[in-house]
Each structure stands twice: as C-alpha cells, then as structure tokens.
Amino acid sequence: MQLTFLGTGAGIPAKARNVTSIALKLLEEKGSIWLFDCGEATQHQILHTNIKPRRVEKVFITHLHGDHIYGLPGFLASRSFQGGESPLTVYGPKGIADYIAVSLKVSQTYLKYELNIVEVNEGIILDEDQFYVEAKMLEHGVQSFGYRIVEKDRPGALLTEKLAEMGVKPGPLFREIKAGKEVTLENGTIINGKDFVGPSIKGRIVTILGDTRSCSAAVELAKAADVLVHEATFSEKEAAIAGEYYHSTAGQAATNAKEAGVKFLILTHISARYDTTETLLEEAQAIFPASSVAEDFKEYEIPAYKE
Amino acid sequence: MQLTFLGTGAGIPAKARNVTSIALKLLEEKGSIWLFDCGEATQHQILHTNIKPRRVEKVFITHLHGDHIYGLPGFLASRSFQGGESPLTVYGPKGIADYIAVSLKVSQTYLKYELNIVEVNEGIILDEDQFYVEAKMLEHGVQSFGYRIVEKDRPGALLTEKLAEMGVKPGPLFREIKAGKEVTLENGTIINGKDFVGPSIKGRIVTILGDTRSCSAAVELAKAADVLVHEATFSEKEAAIAGEYYHSTAGQAATNAKEAGVKFLILTHISARYDTTETLLEEAQAIFPASSVAEDFKEYEIPAYKE
C-alpha cells in the first residue's frame, strides 16, 4: 500500500505543484488503485509515473472546486482510449454526476467501460471484503468530504502446532478453523476455530481529507490512522486568511494529527506563495514530529502490520 | 503577429505533445491574444510561455471533442484568479455554452470578468476594426469549424511630397486626406484624398482548421492565406484510417495548401504513434515545399506586409 501524490498545490496549477490528486495504490492488496480528487492534468501527471489508468478502479472526489475535478473528464476518456475495460466508480458530492454527464455528452465521449457514479452522504459509503470507507463532512464553505479508508483486520495465523497436538492434519478443515467456525473432528471432538487462530492482524487506516478549516470531523476521521493526509494551504502567519477562506494552516493540521493519535501526517494543498516548505514543516513538526510535506510524485509506503 | 503552438497532439496527451491549443498573438496589432482550442492542461502549457492569461481576449473552439475543450473551464477560472478583469468571448459550436455553464456552476466558480459565449454558424462570426473572422464547417463526424482570420487592408502611406507640391502642410487635414475623403484646401481647391494616398497595405490571412477529413471547405477557408494550420493526424500509409476517423494525412493537408495557394503550411494534431515527424514532413514537402510540422511551444512569426 502506497500513497503517491500527483498534485499538491492549491487553487491553480504552478510549475512546481499541480492541482490536487492522490493515488492510493492497493496493488498488492487487491490489484487496483484508488484516486482521490482529479484536478486538471492529473492524467498528464500519471504519464510520468508507473500508474496504469486501467488499474484505477475508484475515484473519490472530496469536493467540487475546479482544482479537484477539472481533470476528471479527460482522465475518464483517456482511460477508455487506452484500453480500460473494467468498471470504474466515482464517489463525490452531489453535482458530480451532472458534471461528468454533461462533459462526456457535449464531447461525444463514449466510454468502453461501465461507469458508476455515487453521490455520497456522510457514513459508510463503501464496504468490501478487505476495505470499507467512511465519509464525513468537513468545513469548506461548499460540501467537502474527508474519507477514512479502513483495511479490515485479517484473521491471525493458524496455530498449526496446537492443531497437531489435537491430531488435526492439514486439509480442508483448516479453512473452516481459520475462519473461526466450530468444527467436528474425525474422532467426534468439536473444536472452536477461534481457539486455534492467533491474534488477528490489524488493518491499516488512511485518512484523506478534502479542503477544510480545522474541524472536529477531521479529528474523528483521523482517529488512530496510520496516515492522515491533511491540507495545509497556509502557514501560521496566514492563519486569519486560512480561516476566512476555509483552509487550514500547517500547525492546525499537526494539532489535529496529534489529537487524533495518528502515526504519520502528510501535509498537502500548499499555496503557491511558498517557495520552500521549510516553515510549514517546522510549524507542523513543532507540534507533531512525524510530519511530512508532500511534493508532486512523492510516494509514501504504508507498511502492513505483521502476523 | 505570431502563432504559438501550445499543444500539437491528437486525442490524448503524451509526454512530447499535449492536446490541442494554439495562440495567435496579436500583441503588436491590438494588445491581445486569441486562443484556438483549449485542450486539457493548456493553462499548464501557458505557464512555460510568456503568455499572460489576462491578455487572452477571445477563445475559438473548433469542435467539442474532449481533446479540444477539457482545458477551458480551468483556463477561464485561472484567468480570473490571476487577476484577469477584461471581458473574454468564447466562440464555438452549439453545446459549448452548456459545457462552460455546468462546469463553472458545479465548481462554484465565479469569474471576475465578463464572459460572453457565442455559438457560431457558418459565415462572418466576428467583424472588428482590424480583423474579421469567417467560419466554415469541415468534415469531422461532429460539427467542426475552420476559422479564417483576416486582417483588413490598411490605408497606404500619405503622399506627403505630392501634398507639399499642392501647398498642403501637415495639419488636421492630413487625417481626412489619409481616410480618402474629399477635402477643400485653404485656397478653395477641392482634392480627393484617394489621389494622395499610396497603395493600401495588404492585411494577413491566417486559417486555422479544426479536425477534419480533407474537404473543399478547407481549401476555401485557406484561399491565399499567409498561413494555413491544417491537421495531419496521420501519414499516407494510414490514409484509410484517416478517412474512417475523419482525419487528414500530411499529404492531403499539403494538397489543400497547394490548391488554396497559401504561403505557408503548418501541420499539427499529430498522432502519438509517430516517434519522429520526418515522414510526415517529407510527404507534405513533396507536394508543398513550404510546409512545417508544429511542435509544442514552437512559435511562427507571420510578418506584416510593408508599406
């Protein structure tokens, strides 16, 4: 599981930072990639990575500001043109379906894959075998969502030695024991699978927020996350502007990270006014040391928990 | 007057060629720039040029395929964000107004300048002091326009020596004489301004075509143009594909240039299948020697005629 930043700037593209898009690579886990936001030229950024558009299975839009969606029609069209045939689902605030429909219709773009669009509300918006995703509204003047991506805990290792002591040999029963079911052995003994499985393996939690003022929903979504991606458009000096325009400062992001007890904080959506991000990083690390400032094309590994 | 190519590729962006956009710089002539098409990331390409978005006064869309319009909402929004306050007019096929309206509305983008949208038909779509623009339908499966930009001829130089012989001295009368009006001199003599003005100065003609199969409208629009910009998506080998997909080959573009009697031909909208454009250029030059293949960021000077 990796997070690759495709665009880390705020509002308008600049040479050093494109507008927002983040790829959550779940290639080892499920062979697919999830995109979060799709600012203009996201598909251009992808050309400079190893990401295959046909691998992108879901796109989550945090909010409908242009710097987060204007790359979506082009990405959807090119994914088809480049041979993408597997279904793709877009999740986003109310209005995203209209925007996609009109863009594709006006340009007479016919996709060769099934496109599903889900206009989301707060709550669990997606629940699969391995992952579920929870959405909560943030504070950005317009509807802006944060997404908490939760990898479900996996059953622990089978305690094969303990089973051997009971005379149970590897075979079809193992799967049922591992699933924690009650099983009747050949000799008639009934055992509870749960007693023969080690502690479950913790799943990872990744929280990716849309643009927002510092707010309690940000902290709730980030509770005990392995990684929190928080916007930090401004430095502390610009705290008043940040508040006025519904954005956060680096320090506010760090305070939320600390309060939520996350493992690692990544700051993104950096205003073009900052030539270097030293000050932003210092402000964050003074409050929450495990902080990093994202750059375009920077990739962060999110290691799995061990058995 | 210069033509700057911001994107010269076909269909989808590639590392070497972005999707279509062309800037016609009229800075010396009228202090403004006209854009032709606005594929995704046109505003990104502009970041690498000396073009100021606020100088862009008009955007002409040839047709509504995504690779020609998906950069428009972002360009319009950023022009406002970067302080553009002067009015801007977009010309394009029916549907362009809807596309812009929905894109700006969904993203809650409020422009600080007056935006006019003109859905065009064939004919003179614009007539100003210095320039007029004529549109004609091409053959592209969808409505696709070619635009003929005509600089109006300017009055020739005032024949000051001949006027001196008549005893006319520089003064307010000069303006009326230059305008070709009848004027009564101090001594009562009536002279015709037209007799005291040199031959008028020819204006330039630039023809920019949307995607098209080779067709007679292309030749009509290009008649005696100083520069013809013609798509050449394919090489002669792919002539069948070109026809099937409503595109042109380099040779067809050259044949049209020759038939129209243009001065110079620029090929653009090059398929990403070609690593080099040598073959395309050779094919064109075999028919019409004054041919060139556009590259992203290449700029062509279109010299003014002398007095």
Ligand SMILES: [Zn+2]
């Ligand atoms: Zn934003």
Ligand SMILES: [Zn+2]
């Ligand atoms: Zn095209």
